[in-house]
Amino acid sequence: MVSTNGTNGTNGHVVPQIVHRHPLDQLSGDEVKVVRQAVINARKAAILFRNVYTFEPAKAELVKFLNAEHAGTLSAETPRPPRQARAQYDVVYEDGSHEYMESVIDIASENEVSMRKPEKGLQQSLTMDEFQEFSRVCVESDMFKKAVKELNLDAEKFDIAIDPWPYGGPDPGEVTPRYTQGLCFAKLRNENPDTNHYGYPLPIIPVMDTYKQEIIRIDRLATGGVENGLKYGTAKTNVLEHCQPAEYVPELLDTPLRKDLKPLNVLQPEGPSFTVSDDSLIEWQKWRFRVGFTPRECAVIHDVTYDGRSVLYRLSLSEMTVPYGDPRPPFQRKQAFDFGDAGAGRAANNLALGCDCLGVIKYIDAMLVNAEGQPSVSKNVVCIHEQDNGIGWKHTNFRTNRAVVTRNRELVVQFIITLANYEYVFAYKFDQAGGITLETRATGVVSVVNIDPGKVSPYGNVVSPGALAQNHQHIFAVRIDPAIDGQANTVFTEESMPIPMNPETNPFGNGYEVVRKPVTKSTWIQASPFTNLTVKMANTNKINPISQRPVAYKFIPSPSQLLLADPESIMAKRAAFAQHHIWVTKYKDEELFAAGEFTNQSQKEVGGVSDAVARNDDVENDDVVVWNVFGLTHNPRVEDWPVMPVEIHQLELKPADFFERNPALDVPGSKNVSSVEFGRDANGACCKADDTNGTNGHSNGDVQAAPTSHLQGTDTIPVSQVNGQNGH
């Protein structure tokens, strides 16, 4: 934050007493109020607010500002991008119809700068309020009441819990207004509001016309097994008799908690190694970056530098689609886009000290809005902390047995989102060797549907009696906007290829070659693990003086299975991004979302990476963006019930000839004084230091000493001795 204090500026003018928020900072509550009023003034109509958030400046403008910031030449006179906000909202007309619009509001002037109305029929993500309406509308619906009555549930035993879901992809040719569907479960009336209803799935899905607020259809769900194929199965009533509780809150578990897990505490007696300034600026171990926030992406990493050198312009989770592989209608509509349909920022958990991460933790709050456009702060949605990730590098000199070993300290920017039954933990991890790892952990409750007693299904696994966890995929898209020593970058692929044995170039057959190819036009690339395909984001204008190769960052795209849906299916068409592992596109302002802005009820991907690639842009030595798609085909195990252990994926960005040596070489290899040898007094610091300091590793077994490794003790030879000279 640049704050001028009313004294004379360098040019003699009296600088006004204003506070410039950083262009990447979240809006303040006052700024949200300005936006709200500006929208109301502009539209002069009833407004349903969806999102209000900082409008990132055009890159051309922002880069100039950031360059000045990095150069330390920022002053009140530095031209800075105007502070603006994006408002997303519906205008609600008197006949109840809605029209979705997006405005950019200039904060200083309190004016609308621009407004756009997307093509009619495109649906924005769901809001809280729409979800909250769902239960009310169901209760008032005769259609819904009738369907429930047919199930003949025990009213003494159960309540009904409805999880609103996005409608998924409409069927081919189906023209849909805004719809919401609801997955229905019975919930034990056991007085504990946290009893888990997912063990009691009901075989109905009510569909609501969102704006008309009426249930327009009840989809009946098949409950059959492998012998029933796509048909319904036998169950029409008594569908819950074979079901069982699926409790996970400790007070409802049928077993006591483990008592033999002793505390493992992380202490940072001198505090953390990172600093936070300007609200959003994080500095840690030569890294410097800003943490932004949007309602759709949650934490976004901006303007990443290492030791003053630019690495990334922007790094974000861009999209995720979760298609279910059960072909029985209407399960084809179980395909969520968790960023585009719901919004990771709005679904983010409020994190708890000592539970979601350990050590000294910085929390960041999120500024959201409610339907009236009023600011609403969600506390602690992003946490920042350090963690130890084992050994960072080590070498033992076998001649002296001296080991130099450093720990692998990481800085973690983490958030966790809940989407009805399911959770994701996302973490951007920075390390001391110049690496950035984007980690995803999938957890939460797998989505289940009712299955008849005793049956099994080809479409999933029975994880609890009566509960079929359907096979599904999670396909993620990460957007990497590199700035490797500047904005003009080139993407290369590198593959390691065999060379047939031949006398001229490979006489013994051990040789192989590394084939490097620049990406010249926007394109997609498939992962290719058996050629070790590596993607390098390089700056060909800057050559590493040691290797004589362009400075670069690289990653190996995970060869995940991609979308299994038939390419002609709606599910595949609306997630074109999910059909290739890498997309290389030319940078374009506001092009942030792999499946396009409007995923909710989409029939095809519009404005996503497939459209961006189709522009056939030149991307060599240009402002290029790289999108990495990876996934998890999740055919559930019983062990995933009732809450699944984390499934972890990591995308590792690593410097490749960016530095002139291991950047972690200067990490001190200090000994951790709090470690204790098993069986020793916990207070006895260094109780065995003499035995374990790596210089005296061997003791006399029973008889005589021997060196540590089979190599130790090999001596060096003075050159003079070999040369036959007489000393020096």
Added chain:
Amino acid sequence: MVSTNGTNGTNGHVVPQIVHRHPLDQLSGDEVKVVRQAVINARKAAILFRNVYTFEPAKAELVKFLNAEHAGTLSAETPRPPRQARAQYDVVYEDGSHEYMESVIDIASENEVSMRKPEKGLQQSLTMDEFQEFSRVCVESDMFKKAVKELNLDAEKFDIAIDPWPYGGPDPGEVTPRYTQGLCFAKLRNENPDTNHYGYPLPIIPVMDTYKQEIIRIDRLATGGVENGLKYGTAKTNVLEHCQPAEYVPELLDTPLRKDLKPLNVLQPEGPSFTVSDDSLIEWQKWRFRVGFTPRECAVIHDVTYDGRSVLYRLSLSEMTVPYGDPRPPFQRKQAFDFGDAGAGRAANNLALGCDCLGVIKYIDAMLVNAEGQPSVSKNVVCIHEQDNGIGWKHTNFRTNRAVVTRNRELVVQFIITLANYEYVFAYKFDQAGGITLETRATGVVSVVNIDPGKVSPYGNVVSPGALAQNHQHIFAVRIDPAIDGQANTVFTEESMPIPMNPETNPFGNGYEVVRKPVTKSTWIQASPFTNLTVKMANTNKINPISQRPVAYKFIPSPSQLLLADPESIMAKRAAFAQHHIWVTKYKDEELFAAGEFTNQSQKEVGGVSDAVARNDDVENDDVVVWNVFGLTHNPRVEDWPVMPVEIHQLELKPADFFERNPALDVPGSKNVSSVEFGRDANGACCKADDTNGTNGHSNGDVQAAPTSHLQGTDTIPVSQVNGQNGH
């Protein structure tokens, strides 16, 4: 350890006062001495001892014993496998010739039980002593002296350091006695014994006849660049003038260490959660297993059970080959088998408290022998400790905003090996959700050769002036001997396959199928990431009552690039194991090594997995062994110099319908009391508990409160209300 105390046994006999060591325990020093004497007595000749270690009983015998142990019915009368040792040694005849032999010695009787002489020409791994001889023999060699003199090194500035290496694979048709080769470097005479010589590679490789102790050849090394192809390049002398120091020990660094890294301490105030008994028995969080040790494999995991149920009989690192991809002779002979040529147990580091791992640490010493067969204890070669690995599982009830979250505590059995320039960190990690992860970290100094000034090479990357780090691969083999609820197991492959859209089985195109196939005959299998190929080790005799599928453990084989060497090359033939990701073989006693027992100077793989598969054994519902091969194609970066940041790989074994729910469900989700919020007093426990306990996540932004997620607040509906009944 079963210890009887001399009182009456159950049958009235006076039981002798003896101590039974567990069949899987390492030898004691006294036992080693018994073995040594028995070998000397049997051979009546000069003996060069290589290895002496516990001879694991035949599985048929050991399983009976382990079953009694598990059943708690062990007594002094329980039949137990005889305590035996394997001795590996050379008989050294008076003419100086060696003959390699292996004996099994019965400890109680002090007698040789069996002896075998492998086919002549097969070479056992290298010993310490052989390595130590290398420098002495070089200094005494006129051939070596002449070669060094030609290099015209500055005797004031440099010593010579020679890293002995295995000879690699001989050339086609080459008949070799036992050879050792040496990679030569100059070492700065800077008084610090830990100055790093790898920055000064010399372009010669002396080759020693190991038994004759004479240098038989000096291989000259090409130093050219891309323009020289396989030819030598220009450098004959002054080969070091453009080289630079490659220091990594802190006192020799040209930059100060970072000063802004604050301590991050792990404290376990109540001690660890694991117990150690019997020397080798580890119990932790329902896991129970034994840690064995062999000179070749280092730590071996035996007899793994979870909550009393058998999971694995034995888990080990079996082999690793590191072929270099530089086709210029003699670099085809840079192909180490780090387990078979060197021995992970003998190359294991003596670990240091607070450096190699944090927290409360149990160390295990290794019993080795020297060339005379005398016991020699290597201290702290294996460490056992707990660590936190982030979130284990989490679910937030969006209706109440209550989060239940558990940490992912792991028990780690770790060892680190040094092979001249290079290090590997190996860890067996057990988690609370029934998973076992085998983690490898590659670190240390990449292998470099001299390159002329200003040149670059297609065969590697210049990581320091004059130092070309050659492209290479690391290919690992893990041996998994499953015992999923018993020894009779079946391996299945599962692939997730698309179904073309069709009205009968996939009307909307979203459906996919999971194709399961049992492995009936011993075979290899290729990883297949794009079909999500999963390997399941199942017990078809035991069906999970919930899913109705066989209990199993599964893993997804990493689709690593496999050996790039031409299949007809010696490098490929001696590492047949490295050509497929999965090998499924029928269990056979002592068949432990993927590339066979004798890898040193081998021309082809003998007795490895390729031979085992060729037996074409029935493996369905049988005692089956699964071998997983994965690798790392390492084309070095400048950042890998002078010591490379860890490259991490993980193989994850997970239960799949083995349990009847998430086995970590009973892990307490307790709050870590030592965590502190950034900017708060470090002593202020729970300073923000009210804000952060997950039940009060939202505050009034500037204006009014809103719930956490867009979902919170959706109510449940009494069935009676929907049914139109009048309450209950």
